[in-house]
Amino acid sequence: MALCFFEHLLVSFLVLVVVCAKVGHGTIVGCVERERQALLRFKHGLVDDYGILSSWDSRDCCQWRGVQCSNQSGHIILLHLPAPWSEYTYHYQSLKGEISPSLLELEHLTHLDLSCNDFERRPIPPFLASLTKIQYLNLSDANFIGRLPSQLGNLSNLLSLDLSYNYFEWGPIPPFLASLTKIQHLNLSYANFIGRLPSQLENLCCASESFDANNINSRTQR
Ligand SMILES: *[C@@H]1O[C@H](CO)[C@@H](O)[C@H](O)[C@H]1NC(C)=O
Ligand SMILES: *[C@@H]1O[C@H](CO)[C@@H](O)[C@H](O)[C@H]1NC(C)=O
Ligand SMILES: *[C@@H]1O[C@H](CO)[C@@H](O)[C@H](O)[C@H]1NC(C)=O
Ligand SMILES: *[C@@H]1O[C@H](CO)[C@@H](O)[C@H](O)[C@H]1NC(C)=O
Numbered sequence: 101m102a103l104c105f106f107e108h109l110l111v112s113f114l115v116l117v118v119v120c121a122k123v124g125h126g127t128i129v130g131c132v133e134r135e136r137q138a139l140l141r142f143k144h145g146l147v148d149d150y151g152i153l154s155s156w157d158s159r160d161c162c163q164w165r166g167v168q169c170s171n172q173s174g175h176i177i178l179l180h181l182p183a184p185w186s187e188y189t190y191h192y193q194s195l196k197g198e199i200s201p202s203l204l205e206l207e208h209l210t211h212l213d214l215s216c217n218d219f220e221r222r223p224i225p226p227f228l229a230s231l232t233k234i235q236y237l238n239l240s241d242a243n244f245i246g247r248l249p250s251q252l253g254n255l256s257n258l259l260s261l262d263l264s265y266n267y268f269e270w271g272p273i274p275p276f277l278a279s280l281t282k283i284q285h286l287n288l289s290y291a292n293f294i295g296r297l298p299s300q301l302e303n304l305c306c307a308s309e310s311f312d313a314n315n316i317n318s319r320t321q322r
Contacts, residue, residue: 131161131169135176138205139167145200150193152181168211175208182238183216192241194218201227213238215262226251233257240287241265253279260285268292277301 139161143153155165161176162169168178183192195217203209209231215238223246224239235257244266253276255261261280264287273293277286278300286306297306 130174131159132174132176135206136161138202139164139176141202142200145202146195146197148195150184152184152193152195170208173208176206177208178211179203179206179209180211180213181217182213183218185216192216192218196220198222199225199228201225203228204230206231208233210234210257211236214242215240216242218243221245221267223247224249224252228252229254231255235259238262239266244268247271248274248277250274250276253277255280256282258283262287263291264289266291270294273297280304 139156143156146153148154153165155163158164161167162174166179166181167176168180169175170177181195183194185191186193195214196219198219199214203212204227210233212228212231212234213236219242221243224244226249228234228237229249229251232255234255237255237258237260240262241264244263245268247269248263253274256279258280259282261283262285268291270292272295273288275298277283278298280286280301281304283301283305286301296302
């Protein structure tokens with residue numbers, strides 16, 4: 101009996117040592133509670149008719165659909181929620197509603213994809229420009245209207261920006277996009293922009309095939 105107890109103790113101790121070692125190496129890092137709360141508020145601002153966010157209630161937000169945490173720090177680095185296409189209805193299974201400013205709590209976010217969701221003819225919220233670590237931003241086909249917030253020019257780490265297929269106010273390509281000095285992919289197709297790219301951008305990225313220049317003002321031709 102006593103031997104058995106000691107064996108048990110030993111096994112427990114070994115398990116503990118292994119767990120500690122893993123934590124020490126930063127491979128087991130759970131979700132940061134403050135960020136979890138931020139995601140829950142983000143979800144609260146949305147109408148989720150298709151249960152896309154149904155996994156968003158467990159303890160570990162790093163396991164939630166579309167969420168990826170850094171396995172070093174545990175911080176959320178990626179939010180990838182393009183609306184899935186349904187073969188049955190021939191529609192996107194879109195989230196609807198508005199983007200909560202609680203997203204700003206995700207200070208380590210480098211990737212945000214909300215494409216093909218339905219923001220119901222709202223403008224792009226200027227606060228998104230405060231997500232300064234963002235490298236990849238995809239707001240394609242998400243029913244945005246109005247003017248691009250000039251603050252987006254502050255997203256100086258952006259490598260890829262896709263704003264295609266939205267209903268922005270007709271007009272020239274906003275000059276502040278030229279401050280996105282690291283940009284490699286830019287898509288402004290079918291988004292009501294007319295005219296030429298700022299020449300800085302042409303030099304930076306977009307004279308290459310990465311930029312669909314022919315489509316830039318082709319909404320009229322659709
Ligand atoms: C973190 O996770 C990614 C993807 O799962 C993996 O490729 C990478 O090696 C991991 N890094 C560490 C330090 O565990
Ligand atoms: C943005 O999202 C759309 C739809 O999900 C996708 O087709 C497109 O490739 C994405 N753009 C970039 C630059 O990844
Ligand atoms: C960028 O941020 C700075 C400081 O927050 C602000 O003064 C400036 O107006 C912003 N630029 C744009 C284009 O929004
Ligand atoms: C916009 O252009 C980029 C770069 O060419 C491309 O990767 C992306 O898929 C395009 N987006 C859409 C919605 O077609």
